[in-house]
Amino acid sequence: MPRLFPWLQAAPLALVLAVFLLVPVAMLVIVSFYDYDSFSLIPAFVLTNYREVFASFVTWQTYLKTLYFAGITWAVTLGLGFWLAYFLAFVVQNQTLRTVLFVLCTVPFWTSNLIRMIAWVPFLGRNGILNGTLLATGVIKEPLEFLLFSDFSVILAFVHLYTLFMVVPIFNTMMRIDRRLLEAARDMGAGFWQTLWCVILPLCKPGIGIGSIFVVVLVMGDFATVRLMSGGQSASVGLMIANQIGLMQYPAAAANAVVLLAMVLLMVGAMLRVIDIRKEL
Amino acid sequence: MRADVELIGVTKRYGAAVAVDGISLAIPPASYCCLLGPSGCGKTSTLRMIAGHESISDGDILLAGRNVTNLPPAARGTAMMFQSYALFPHLTALENIAFGLRMRGMGKAERLARAAEFLRLVQLEKMADRLPTQLSGGQQQRVALARALITSPKVLLLDEPLSALDPFLRTQMREELKRLQRELGITFIHVTHGQEEAMALSDIAVVMDQGRIAQAAPPREIFEKPASAFVARFIGGHNVLELPQGRFAVRTDRTRLAPAPAGGGPHLSGHVTAVEYQGSAVRVVVQARDGQTAEALLPDSLFHASPVAPGEAATLGWEAQEAHPLPRDAA
Numbered sequence: 001m002p003r004l005f006p007w008l009q010a011a012p013l014a015l016v017l018a019v020f021l022l023v024p025v026a027m028l029v030i031v032s033f034y035d036y037d038s039f040s041l042i043p044a045f046v047l048t049n050y051r052e053v054f055a056s057f058v059t060w061q062t063y064l065k066t067l068y069f070a071g072i073t074w075a076v077t078l079g080l081g082f083w084l085a086y087f088l089a090f091v092v093q094n095q096t097l098r099t100v101l102f103v104l105c106t107v108p109f110w111t112s113n114l115i116r117m118i119a120w121v122p123f124l125g126r127n128g129i130l131n132g133t134l135l136a137t138g139v140i141k142e143p144l145e146f147l148l149f150s151d152f153s154v155i156l157a158f159v160h161l162y163t164l165f166m167v168v169p170i171f172n173t174m175m176r177i178d179r180r181l182l183e184a185a186r187d188m189g190a191g192f193w194q195t196l197w198c199v200i201l202p203l204c205k206p207g208i209g210i211g212s213i214f215v216v217v218l219v220m221g222d223f224a225t226v227r228l229m230s231g232g233q234s235a236s237v238g239l240m241i242a243n244q245i246g247l248m249q250y251p252a253a254a255a256n257a258v259v260l261l262a263m264v265l266l267m268v269g270a271m272l273r274v275i276d277i278r279k280e281l
Numbered sequence: 282m283r284a285d286v287e288l289i290g291v292t293k294r295y296g297a298a299v300a301v302d303g304i305s306l307a308i309p310p311a312s313y314c315c316l317l318g319p320s321g322c323g324k325t326s327t328l329r330m331i332a333g334h335e336s337i338s339d340g341d342i343l344l345a346g347r348n349v350t351n352l353p354p355a356a357r358g359t360a361m362m363f364q365s366y367a368l369f370p371h372l373t374a375l376e377n378i379a380f381g382l383r384m385r386g387m388g389k390a391e392r393l394a395r396a397a398e399f400l401r402l403v404q405l406e407k408m409a410d411r412l413p414t415q416l417s418g419g420q421q422q423r424v425a426l427a428r429a430l431i432t433s434p435k436v437l438l439l440d441e442p443l444s445a446l447d448p449f450l451r452t453q454m455r456e457e458l459k460r461l462q463r464e465l466g467i468t469f470i471h472v473t474h475g476q477e478e479a480m481a482l483s484d485i486a487v488v489m490d491q492g493r494i495a496q497a498a499p500p501r502e503i504f505e506k507p508a509s510a511f512v513a514r515f516i517g518g519h520n521v522l523e524l525p526q527g528r529f530a531v532r533t534d535r536t537r538l539a540p541a542p543a544g545g546g547p548h549l550s551g552h553v554t555a556v557e558y559q560g561s562a563v564r565v566v567v568q569a570r571d572g573q574t575a576e577a578l579l580p581d582s583l584f585h586a587s588p589v590a591p592g593e594a595a596t597l598g599w600e601a602q603e604a605h606p607l608p609r610d611a612a
Contacts, residue, residue, distance in 0.1 A: 181370075
């Protein structure tokens with residue numbers, strides 16, 4: 001009986017993980033080998049779904065586009081997130097003010113993702129607030145077309161949605177840095193950039209790693225933002241899967257999902273190799 | 282001889298509060314100086330102002346005759362060893378030591394070779410590739426010491442360097458600090474609240490109280506001629522007594538249990554409130570009728586020859602020349 005006890009304690013979580021993670025993934029993999037026609041799924045073991053993923057030029061393009069969105073969003077959120085976290089952790093000295101500013105960062109999250117995206121439309125549109133203001137002040141003669149329904153607006157929305165996921169873990173690691181280390185660095189002649197590069201940045205690596213995983217995973221799997229903000233002019237893997245589901249092509253969608261999952265896992269694995277996040281957990 | 286470190290009317294204010302109140306001090310070259318005092322006396326603020334980590338509200342700091350009041354830490358020729366060491370947790374012992382040279386743009390091979398020399402100086406050659414968390418407290422401290430020394434400072438500033446060590450290691454490190462200071466021939470300024478540490482190490486000890494210097498002198502002079510009741514009490518080993526003749530400090534080891542005030546010499550009568558056996562000596566505390574307490578530190582043989590017990594009547598006596606007069610006004 002005592003030997004059974006630890007197993008019993010671990011059982012609920014194991015059960016939840018099995019039912020809600022392992023079984024669905026297994027089903028996904030199985031369905032990805034099914035055949036299908038316009039009306040039904042045909043249980044089988046065929047590789048056509050995967051062949052279509054890898055043979056189609058459009059699919060390749062979509063994957064590249066998704067990587068491109070993820071890459072640029074990652075770079076921008078990292079830059080923004082690092083400096084926002086730096087400001088909160090090192091520039092703001094007052095603990096109350098720091099808390100207030102931090103809560104302020106989370107305010108956008110009090111509404112739904114969709115609302116936050118849609119809010120950009122009247123601002124960025126051809127006759128939107130920004131174009132209107134720029135035209136009225138005479139900065140531009142013609143309305144700027146690239147602002148909405150473009151890669152620019154997609155990335156803007158991603159940055160808007162996900163920067164906080166970068167700020168929080170980086171801020172967290174920064175707050176754990178012993179302030180005397182910065183003083184010690186200064187004592188040994190380190191300037192601002194040297195302290196940043198040789199002390200703060202290496203000590204923030206776990207936070208940067210966790211933030212990067214958040215952002216990359218979220219962007220890679222996104223479909224709503226791309227659909228809304230590109231106005232149907234751009235595609236991502238997520239959107240492609242969503243479309244295939246809409247067309248009842250479940251096996252094709254499943255194959256794409258498996259490939260995407262493998263790709264994201266590889267990327268996360270690569271990040272974990274570079275950065276040891278265990279220190280943070 | 283020109284002083285290595287000179288403070289002229291140095292003041293530190295935090296808003297309305299005065300942490301350091303216009304202190305002036307000249308530390309002779311190549312000396313071991315201890316800043317000593319209870320917590321909040323301004324000793325750490327003083328050290329941090331010398332290091333350049335704290336701005337100076339008023340006054341000047343001269344290092345080797347050069348006014349450094351407004352210079353950044355690295356331009357002063359000082360190096361600081363921080364309390365609890367502040368080693369970089371992501372760098373190995375060797376890289377920690379080489380940090381100062383790296384900041385000066387020295388090439389990797391060269392700076393690591395130099396750092397290895399300093400690692401040898403503190404006898405940690407085998408620990409070069411360890412991270413700080415893999416080192417013991419004493420080893421971390423040696424790394425911190427080597428890191429501070431590698432930039433060849435003219436003055437080394439130590440902020441309570443021994444407080445995190447256990448008593449045995451503390452004595453050992455104390456000897457080592459003194460040896461290093463002698464060998465390097467530079468000035469060490471060491472902040473401590475332990476009078477024993479200050480006595481053991483310093484050429485000049487500076488006792489501070491409420492942002493002011495209560496006494497700055499060689500430790501022997503401080504012990505034998507405390508400048509005020511505060512100094513006498515803080516340095517320990519003294520009875521501070523209010524007698525009809527005035528206020529006096531009398532060393533407890535020069536105080537004896539006298540049978541009776543027959544000779545008419547200075548004395549204090551009362552009853553014993555505590556007897557503490559300390560091995561080679563026995564400490565006897567006597568409370569006089571007017572409420573003053575004093576103690577005698579008796580050699581054990583003397584005590585055991587005529588022991589007393591708490592509650593018994595007793596008289597403490599001392600030679601008249603042992604009573605060191607103290608100024609009235611000071612606290």
